[in-house]
Amino acid sequence: MTPAAPIHACPAHLPADHPPVATGRIGVLLVNLGTPDAPDTASVRRYLKEFLSDKRVVEIPALLWQPILRGIILRTRPKKSAHAYAQVWGPEGSPLAAITAGQARALQARLGDGVIVRHAMRYQSPAMATQLDALLAAGCERILVAPLYPHYSGATTASALDALADWIKQRRRLPALRTLPPYHDDEVAIAALHADMARQIATLAFVPDVLLLSYHGMPERTLHLGDPYHCHCRKTSRLLAAAFAQSHPGMAVMTSFQSRFGRAKWLEPATDTTLVELAEGGTRKVAIAAPGFSADCLETLEELALRGKEDFLAAGGTDFAALTCLNTSQHGMDLLEALVRRELAGWIAV
Numbered sequence: 001m002t003p004a005a006p007i008h009a010c011p012a013h014l015p016a017d018h019p020p021v022a023t024g025r026i027g028v029l030l031v032n033l034g035t036p037d038a039p040d041t042a043s044v045r046r047y048l049k050e051f052l053s054d055k056r057v058v059e060i061p062a063l064l065w066q067p068i069l070r071g072i073i074l075r076t077r078p079k080k081s082a083h084a085y086a087q088v089w090g091p092e093g094s095p096l097a098a099i100t101a102g103q104a105r106a107l108q109a110r111l112g113d114g115v116i117v118r119h120a121m122r123y124q125s126p127a128m129a130t131q132l133d134a135l136l137a138a139g140c141e142r143i144l145v146a147p148l149y150p151h152y153s154g155a156t157t158a159s160a161l162d163a164l165a166d167w168i169k170q171r172r173r174l175p176a177l178r179t180l181p182p183y184h185d186d187e188v189a190i191a192a193l194h195a196d197m198a199r200q201i202a203t204l205a206f207v208p209d210v211l212l213l214s215y216h217g218m219p220e221r222t223l224h225l226g227d228p229y230h231c232h233c234r235k236t237s238r239l240l241a242a243a244f245a246q247s248h249p250g251m252a253v254m255t256s257f258q259s260r261f262g263r264a265k266w267l268e269p270a271t272d273t274t275l276v277e278l279a280e281g282g283t284r285k286v287a288i289a290a291p292g293f294s295a296d297c298l299e300t301l302e303e304l305a306l307r308g309k310e311d312f313l314a315a316g317g318t319d320f321a322a323l324t325c326l327n328t329s330q331h332g333m334d335l336l337e338a339l340v341r342r343e344l345a346g347w348i349a350v
């Protein structure tokens with residue numbers, strides 16, 4: 001996988017008939033998790049096979065895990081998940097893919113021609129290696145790799161950096177590289193989340209008694225092994241709760257963890273049981289938000305907005321609203337631009 005054109009800083013050394021070669025540019029690669037190419041069983045199986053074979057995601061020795069994955073999970077889950085994906089699939093495909101591509105386009109427009117912005121997915125396409133090669137071929141000698149996870153986790157941030165490291169090992173000529181740090185407690189991020197959630201709450205036909213902040217779960221074991229994910233999520237919640245205590249004093253802010261997978265104990269409380277317990281305990285009006293996801297995806301649109309609503313109403317709740325993620329909203333793009341500009345400031349004023 002070598003780029004089509006040699007990345008060569010000294011045109012004098014190129015053959016006279018060589019096409020012009022761009023150099024000296026800055027690239028930004030936005031990275032998110034990845035999603036199937038289509039909402040059908042075969043595509044979801046391909047996606048799950050790649051995703052769930054990542055040792056950062058399932059930390060069970062391959063000799064034990066691969067037979068379970070291939071013999072059980074990949075025979076049953078793809079069909080069920082494909083059905084869930086079909087419920088949220090849009091005209092531009094998977095919401096996660098469409099929104100991440102939109103974020104890259106919007107950021108490109110904000111940063112101007114001095115910087116080249118692309119997006120990639122850790123699993124499936126567009127692959128990180130392909131997009132990094134494209135940035136190199138376009139003359140980028142400095143690249144910021146920005147995994148769009150506010151909360152660091154081995155399963156997400158570190159896995160994206162693994163893919164970057166694999167690419168590094170296979171290339172002769174490398175750009176200078178930076179990576180975006182987690183931004184779970186960043187003032188600008190908390191302000192953007194608070195403002196965008198408040199904007200959406202103001203449009204609801206009801207006043208929520210509770211704002212439930214739902215984060216993707218992780219096996220509890222990872223917390224004891226030193227993964228900061230749980231602490232990062234809790235800190236975001238604490239900072240958002242403090243902001244809402246000022247702006248919405250009557251609204252309680254709670255935290256839960258969603259998308260449990262497998263039999264091990266995951267971080268608690270679980271979002272689905274929390275919603276039922278809230279309704280059974282007399283809470284009637286709930287808004288739910290997912291501050292750990294920079295783009296809406298299966299986990300927010302199907303698990304929270306559809307299934308979460310069903311569970312809450314069935315248990316006696318009367319009003320339920322799932323707030324959207326920051327996506328390409330004004331607040332979302334202001335945040336992405338601020339985070340990226342801060343990193344690029346070490347290289348050049350843009």
Ligand SMILES: C=CC1=C(C)c2cc3[nH]c(cc4nc(cc5[nH]c(cc1n2)c(C)c5CCC(=O)O)C(CCC(=O)O)=C4C)c(C)c3C=C
Nearest residue numbers: 033034035036057058081096153155156216261297298299
């Ligand atoms: C062991 C399994 C999983 C871990 C650990 C895990 C961590 C984790 N995931 C996200 C973000 C997303 N996960 C998404 C989908 C998804 N996640 C798992 C399993 C684990 N995730 C599965 C099996 C799936 C696929 C869907 C399904 O079959 O249920 C997505 C959505 C992708 C999309 O296409 O829309 C996101 C985003 C985080 C942030 C995280 C740890 C912090």
Ligand SMILES: [Fe+2]
Nearest residue numbers: 008009010013
């Ligand atoms: Fe040279």
Ligand SMILES: [Fe+2]
Nearest residue numbers: 216217259299
């Ligand atoms: Fe996940």
